[in-house]
Amino acid sequence: MPAMTLQDHPFGVWFGIDEAVVSRVLTEAMSCGAEFSDAYFQHTRGVSIALEDGLVSRASTGVEQGVGVRAVLGDQVGYAFSESLDLGPMLAAARAAAAIASGASGAPSQAIRPLDLPDRYGVGRDWEAVGVSERLPLLQKAEGVARQMEPDVEKVSIYWNDSDQRVLVATSDGVFCADRRPMAMLACQVTLLKNGKRQSHSASVARREDIGWFTDERIRDLCRRAVDNTRILFDARRPPAGEMPVVLAAGASGILLHEAIGHGLEADYNRKGTSIYATLLNQKVAPDFVTIVDDGTRPNDRGALNVDDEGTPTERTVLIERGVLRSYMHDRISARHYGVKPTGSGRRESFRHTPMPRMRSTYMLDGPHTRDEIIAAVGRGIIAETFTNGQVQIGAGDFTFYVKNGWLIENGRITAPIKDVNIIGNGPEALKNVTMAAADARLDESSWTCGKNGQGVPVSLGIPTVLVKSLTVGGVNA
Amino acid sequence: MPDELIQQSAMAVDLALKSGADDAVASVSRSQNTRFTYRDGKVEQVQQSASCGLHLRLYVDSRYSSHSTTDLRPEQVRRFVEDAVLLTRHLQPDPYRAIPDPALYADRSTADLDLDDPAVRDLPRDLCLGWLRGMDAVAHGDARVISATSQVSFGSSSSAMVSSNGFEGSRGGAHVSYGSSVTLNEGDGRRPEAHRYVNARHLTDLPAPETAAAEALRRALDRLGSRKAPSARATLVVDPEAGGNLLSRITGVLSAGAIQQNRSFLAGKKGQQIASPLLTLTDEPLLPRGLSSRPYDSEGISARPTPVIEQGALRNYYVDTYYGRKLGWTPTTGGPSNLVFVPGDKALDALVADAGEGFYVNAWLGGNADATTGDFSFGFHGHRIEGGRLSVPVSEMNITGNFLDLLNNLAAVGNDPNPWSGYRTPTLVFRDVEFSGR
Numbered sequence: 001m002p003a004m005t006l007q008d009h010p011f012g013v014w015f016g017i018d019e020a021v022v023s024r025v026l027t028e029a030m031s032c033g034a035e036f037s038d039a040y041f042q043h044t045r046g047v048s049i050a051l052e053d054g055l056v057s058r059a060s061t062g063v064e065q066g067v068g069v070r071a072v073l074g075d076q077v078g079y080a081f082s083e084s085l086d087l088g089p090m091l092a093a094a095r096a097a098a099a100i101a102s103g104a105s106g107a108p109s110q111a112i113r114p115l116d117l118p119d120r121y122g123v124g125r126d127w128e129a130v131g132v133s134e135r136l137p138l139l140q141k142a143e144g145v146a147r148q149m150e151p152d153v154e155k156v157s158i159y160w161n162d163s164d165q166r167v168l169v170a171t172s173d174g175v176f177c178a179d180r181r182p183m184a185m186l187a188c189q190v191t192l193l194k195n196g197k198r199q200s201h202s203a204s205v206a207r208r209e210d211i212g213w214f215t216d217e218r219i220r221d222l223c224r225r226a227v228d229n230t231r232i233l234f235d236a237r238r239p240p241a242g243e244m245p246v247v248l249a250a251g252a253s254g255i256l257l258h259e260a261i262g263h264g265l266e267a268d269y270n271r272k273g274t275s276i277y278a279t280l281l282n283q284k285v286a287p288d289f290v291t292i293v294d295d296g297t298r299p300n301d302r303g304a305l306n307v308d309d310e311g312t313p314t315e316r317t318v319l320i321e322r323g324v325l326r327s328y329m330h331d332r333i334s335a336r337h338y339g340v341k342p343t344g345s346g347r348r349e350s351f352r353h354t355p356m357p358r359m360r361s362t363y364m365l366d367g368p369h370t371r372d373e374i375i376a377a378v379g380r381g382i383i384a385e386t387f388t389n390g391q392v393q394i395g396a397g398d399f400t401f402y403v404k405n406g407w408l409i410e411n412g413r414i415t416a417p418i419k420d421v422n423i424i425g426n427g428p429e430a431l432k433n434v435t436m437a438a439a440d441a442r443l444d445e446s447s448w449t450c451g452k453n454g455q456g457v458p459v460s461l462g463i464p465t466v467l468v469k470s471l472t473v474g475g476v477n478a
Numbered sequence: 479m480p481d482e483l484i485q486q487s488a489m490a491v492d493l494a495l496k497s498g499a500d501d502a503v504a505s506v507s508r509s510q511n512t513r514f515t516y517r518d519g520k521v522e523q524v525q526q527s528a529s530c531g532l533h534l535r536l537y538v539d540s541r542y543s544s545h546s547t548t549d550l551r552p553e554q555v556r557r558f559v560e561d562a563v564l565l566t567r568h569l570q571p572d573p574y575r576a577i578p579d580p581a582l583y584a585d586r587s588t589a590d591l592d593l594d595d596p597a598v599r600d601l602p603r604d605l606c607l608g609w610l611r612g613m614d615a616v617a618h619g620d621a622r623v624i625s626a627t628s629q630v631s632f633g634s635s636s637s638a639m640v641s642s643n644g645f646e647g648s649r650g651g652a653h654v655s656y657g658s659s660v661t662l663n664e665g666d667g668r669r670p671e672a673h674r675y676v677n678a679r680h681l682t683d684l685p686a687p688e689t690a691a692a693e694a695l696r697r698a699l700d701r702l703g704s705r706k707a708p709s710a711r712a713t714l715v716v717d718p719e720a721g722g723n724l725l726s727r728i729t730g731v732l733s734a735g736a737i738q739q740n741r742s743f744l745a746g747k748k749g750q751q752i753a754s755p756l757l758t759l760t761d762e763p764l765l766p767r768g769l770s771s772r773p774y775d776s777e778g779i780s781a782r783p784t785p786v787i788e789q790g791a792l793r794n795y796y797v798d799t800y801y802g803r804k805l806g807w808t809p810t811t812g813g814p815s816n817l818v819f820v821p822g823d824k825a826l827d828a829l830v831a832d833a834g835e836g837f838y839v840n841a842w843l844g845g846n847a848d849a850t851t852g853d854f855s856f857g858f859h860g861h862r863i864e865g866g867r868l869s870v871p872v873s874e875m876n877i878t879g880n881f882l883d884l885l886n887n888l889a890a891v892g893n894d895p896n897p898w899s900g901y902r903t904p905t906l907v908f909r910d911v912e913f914s915g916r
Contacts, residue, residue, distance in 0.1 A: 052739065053804075056569055056570045057542060057572035057574075057575060058542060058544075059543040059566070059569055060543060060546070061545045062545065062546045062547065063548065063549050064547075064548055065548055076520065076521055076522060077522065077524075078523070078524050079524070079525045079526070080526040080527065083530060083549075083550075093526075096526040097524075099524065100521070100523075100524050131568070132565050132569075133568040136568070136569075136570075154740055155741075157739065191739070191740045191741060191850060198740055198851070199850060199851065200740075200848075200849075200850040238853075238878060241878065241912055241913070241914030242915065243916055272517070272518075272627075272661075273624045274624060274661040275669070279667075352529070354525065388846045389844055389846040390844060391844030391857070392844075393671060393843060394669075395624075395668070395670055395671040396669065396670045396701070396873065397667075397669075398843060398857070398859075398874055399844075400843050401844065402844060402845055402846040404846075404848075419848075419853065420851075420853040420855055420878075421876070422844060422846070422855035422856055422857050422876045422878070424843065424844070424857040424874050424876055425874065426668075428667065472706065472875065472915060472916070474855035474856075474878035474912075474914050475878055477709050477711050477914075
């Protein structure tokens with residue numbers, strides 16, 4: 001017996017979707033000879049609220065629902081979706097997807113194999129049950145806190161959004177599972193005016209949590225980061241241009257891992273031979289003290305998942321173990337290509353999109369050094385603290401991240417603040433050049449969204465304090 | 479189709495008013511799209527989509543909210559609208575929130591924008607597959623190609639909007655795009671990649687598919703052997719595609735929202751010289767076949783050509799109703815449409831010859847800009863310019879500066895505006911830019 005039946009699930013109650021309907025859709029998707037088919041049902045309710053100029057003056061809500069149907073033949077994919085969950089449009093989508101193949105009808109779906117899934121983001125109250133007026137005080141509190149912290153504050157904007165997403169994944173090989181995924185985000189943006197000059201910056205926090213998680217202390221911490229990181233910009237300057245040692249502060253600097261290593265280890269790029277890491281599996285790519293994981297199992301992380309968007313239970317995947325490249329991140333298609341188990345990394349932005357191997361929470365484990373040792377080891381370089389962008393070229397391996405706040409390091413000591421510089425490097429070279437790592441690994445809780453082929457998914461990232469021997473830092477020439 | 483969408487929009491407005499809204503604006507949109515992806519000799523993916531959605535803006539007792547749904551079942555729409563009105567009552571009143579002045583709806587252009595090519599609405603599968611096979615063959619035209627992916631995408635969209643204070647309109651169009659991306663084996667582990675995609679409203683406006691694929695391959699080949707050059711303060715020549723990305727940072731801070739929130743380095747500069755006199759930039763929403771053409775904007779404000787920068791002087795901001803009221807300014811339009819430049823008279827070769835020494839940038843890699851101060855820093859790749867000619871390819875380098883300085887240092891504008899984008903940027907040349915490399 002399945003652990004879950006559709007009778008009492010919202011998709012059954014709201015849309016009349018039962019096992020028989022799901023089976024018809026999957027069978028239709030295989031009607032032209034596809035080897036595999038799946039259906040991804042999604043229903044998401046979202047609320048966004050903005051507070052500007054002291055007023056909660058804008059709110060929006062959204063309902064996004066539909067089903068995406070996929071037919072797979074080898075590594076060929078047919079895909080179509082329907083926003084209507086009526087049988088006719090769903091079967092039409094299935095037929096459109098089926099046309100990737102041109103042969104006899106494929107094998108019918110097997111018996112349903114229910115998945116017993118953990119609950120990594122159980123929340124006290126579902127967002128659906130929270131009235132909008134309960135959210136408003138959070139924004140007002142944050143605004144008040146930020147204004148109190150700093151006399152030079154000119155503008156404070158607080159942005160909120162939350163969503164309550166239900167998904168149902170059914171596959172032609174019998175996987176049948178549901179997940180309910182909460183998400184909430186609070187951001188504080190401030191503009192300070194000082195001696196006729198303005199600076200602005202923001203901070204955010206985003207987790208799969210409920211409203212009770214947003215305590216006064218967390219709101220205060222958020223506003224503190226926003227205000228402090230803005231205030232320091234008045235004294236900040238551009239560093240000298242060129243190659244230099246870069247210390248990555250613990251936490252948000254995990255963006256280096258995400259860009260320089262993570263994307264290149266997504267198996268679709270490697271399957272196609274277009275990643276710079278395509279031939280490096282089981283090779284030594286970093287010093288012994290470097291272990292990097294991509295982990296969907298950490299409770300309530302922004303990147304946490306019970307099950308991926310192809311019905312594979314998610315896991316903790318060791319990508320680099322003591323310096324050796326151990327695994328790519330796999331979806332079903334790439335796992336089959338490599339003859340390995342999928343790593344639960346098949347994700348998609350919504351039912352409108354096909355799944356691909358994606359990151360979840362990507363972080364590096366503690367190293368053997370201390371932060372003080374690392375800073376003392378730098379003659380002339382920078383330490384990077386906050387970031388507002390990152391990007392990578394998968395094949396060439398060149399990656400970048402934009403440093404909003406940081407400091408100069410001169411003769412082993414942190415000296416003057418810096419701002420607004422892009423840093424560029426090459427993934428495999430940067431990995432080899434990680435010469436020190438501290439035992440202070442921290443996961444950043446900011447609202448990171450990863451973009452790939454036009455699809456955005458929520459992720460987390462983290463890192464201990466790390467020294468990269470040389471990267472190219474944007475700046476000014478003497 | 480437009481009539482049906484207008485009816486659905488009008489029904490949503492009625493429901494909102496019956497539920498207690500003082501004013502409401504509803505729009506219903508539909509779109510369809512098909513995309514074929516072809517990689518290394520075979521079809522990799524066929525994607526078909528048909529979307530619809532309702533978007534609603536509500537004004538209730540001086541309170542404002544917006545809502546969207548893809549669940550268009552009548553009973554669900556009714557509940558959705560009722561819930562939305564109820565939710566709005568829980569917000570705070572904001573004296574600046576009001577439905578747009580209906581005077582702004584007047585004098586809507588009736589010119590045919592020619593945005594719909596019937597040939598593009600439903601391209602035959604065999605035609606697309608023929609193009610893809612041709613592009614795939616061309617993109618593989620070098621022994622060092624590891625993988626090449628080509629795509630053809632086409633579709634159409636239409637939307638209608640109705641407001642409780644007299645707006646009614648519909649708009650739509652078709653689009654088609656194709657191109658290739660190519661990854662090469664550098665020999666040292668690196669696998670440089672490049673792509674070329676072109677898109678237009680009408681099929682006949684596009685170059686042949688094989689031409690786009692050949693351009694993708696050429697761009698990838700151009701990257702072989704790229705290296706970091708020494709850091710320098712030097713002349714920057716930006717290709718039209720990359721130039722569009724750079725200038726989109728400027729139109730972003732011209733919005734009334736950015737100005738009112740004090741997050742714009744161009745605040746307080748209307749009428750002032752903000753750029754070299756070589757820069758003249760007009761917002762042209764009524765451009766026939768334009769990728770960003772529109773008879774009215776998202777608020778229903780009738781579209782008209784608007785000078786943005788004239789010979790380096792800032793002429794207009796993008797002013798919507800809400801932030802316009804906060805600033806006491808008359809709304810113009812909420813955001814950019816097509817941006818048209820007054821071109822120069824020189825081609826790329828001549829501009830590079832004039833530059834003498836410096837860097838040619840044809841793609842950005844990451845980076846960002848601070849909207850409040852104008853500080854920016856971007857990664858790029860391209861070529862060195864030596865002795866007045868493009869020379870070795872460069873990568874792993876950044877440019878860093880401030881937009882106000884950069885705009886003043888504009889030294890030349892090319893004769894080659896990019897036709898495949900709403901930002902019709904020509905080649906741009908800037909002096910005294912900070913480059914960081916080895």
